C-alpha cells in the first residue's frame with residue numbers, strides 16, 4: 001500500500017516511524033515532512049492547505065491511503081474532498097472535526113448528551129461577554145471558539161484578566177475569525193489526563209491514557225508551550241475513573257456524533273480534568289496529541305497501517321489492538337528562549353549515540369546542504385524511551401537526553417513525575 005501522510009511535527013514523525021514497521025507498506029510520502037520523516041519515506045514540499053495539490057499528488061504517486069496528522073487540514077475539509085475523489089483517508093470529515101474546530105459545537109454536543117464538562121455561556125458580542133464576567137464571582141476561563149494553535153484558552157485569575165481576554169479575542173481579534181464567539185466557563189481544578197481512541201464511528205478502540213506537561217519549566221511553572229514532555233500510562237489513575245472516561249466520555253461522544261449524523265472516523269482525543277466531582281472534559285481534539293502520539297505509537301504493538309486502514313474502511317471491529325505493558329516517557333528538547341523568541345540554525349549533535357531502542361522524533365529540525373542537522377523551530381526533538389516501570393522509562397529517557405547537544409537546548413527534568421493537582 002502507498003501512503004501519503006500530512007504534517008511536519010514530531011507527531012507525524014512518530015506516525016511515519018510506526019507506519020514504516022508495517023509489512024503492508026510500500027511507498028511512504030510525507031507532506032511536507034521533516035528531516036526525520038525523510039529517513040523513512042519521501043518528503044513532498046506541498047502546501048497542506050491546498051487540496052487540489054494533494055489530490056494531484058495522490059494520483060501521481062498512486063496513493064491508497066492519506067493519513068492526516070494535524071487539525072488544520074481536517075477542519076478545512078481535506079478528508080471530504082478526498083472522499084469525493086474516491087481516495088481513502090484517515091481522519092474525520094469537516095463536520096466531524098468541528099468537535100475540535102468549534103468549542104461551541106463541542107460544548108453543545110456534550111450538554112445535549114450528558115457528557116461531563118464545566119457549565120458554560122457563549123457570546124458573540126464583547127459587551128454582553130463583559131457584563132457576564134462582571135456578574136460572576138468565581139474564577140473563569142475564556143476560550144476562543146475556533147482553532148487558535150492552543151493559545152485561545154485564557155485561564156483568568158481575576159475579573160480584570162477575564163476582561164482583558166475578551167479584548168484580546170473579540171476586540172483585538174488576536175486569533176482572527178476563531179474569536180468571533182467565545183465560551184466562558186468556571187475554572188476547574190484537578191489533574192489533567194489525555195484519553196485517545198481510534199474509532200470508525202461505531203467501534204471504539206481505546207489507547208492507554210497519557211499526560212502531557214504544558215508549562216515550560218519544572219514543577220509546571222512558566223508559560224504554556226505546545227507540550228514539553230509526556231508519559232504513559234499515568235500510574236495514579238484508578239480503574240474506575242478510567243472506565244468512566246472510556247464509556248461516559250469517549251464512547252458517549254462517538255455515539256453522540258453518530259446521532260448528530262456526523263459519523264466520526266479517526267482519532268478522538270478528549271483532554272480531561274479529574275475534579276472532585278469526577279472527570280470533566282476540557283476539550284475534544286480530532287487528531288493525535290503532540291507529544292502524546294510520540295509515546296502512544298511507541299507502545300502500540302499492532303500494525304498501525306492495518307488499524308488506520310480499518311478505521312478508514314469502517315472495519316475496526318475486525319482488528320485487535322495490542323499495547324505494550326511498558327511505561328513510556330517522551331522528553332521534548334526545545335530551543336533556548338522557547339516559547340518566547342529563539343534563534344535557530346544550531347548544529348544538533350549526539351543523535352547517533354542514543355540507545356538502539358530509544359527514538360528521537362524530529363519537529364523543528366532541518367538539514368543543511370552539507371548534511372548537517374540543525375535546529376529550525378521551538379520544539380526541536382522528542383526523545384522517547386520505554387521501560388517496565390515509569391521510573392525506568394524516565395531514567396532511560398534522561399540518560400539518552402544527556403547525550404544530545406545543541407546551543408541553547410533546554411528541557412524539563414521532571415517529565416513523568418506526576419504534578420500535584422492544580423488548585
Ligand code: AMP
Nearest residue numbers: 118141153155185186187188271282283
Ligand atoms: P483546552 O484547549 O480547552 O484543553 O485548554 C487548554 C488548557 O487550559 C487545558 O489543558 C487546561 O490546562 C486549561 N483549561 C481549559 N479549561 C479549563 C477550565 N475550565 N478550568 C481550568 N483550566 C482549564
Ligand code: GLY
Nearest residue numbers: 212227289290291
Ligand atoms: N498535547 C496537546 C495537544 O496536542 O493538543
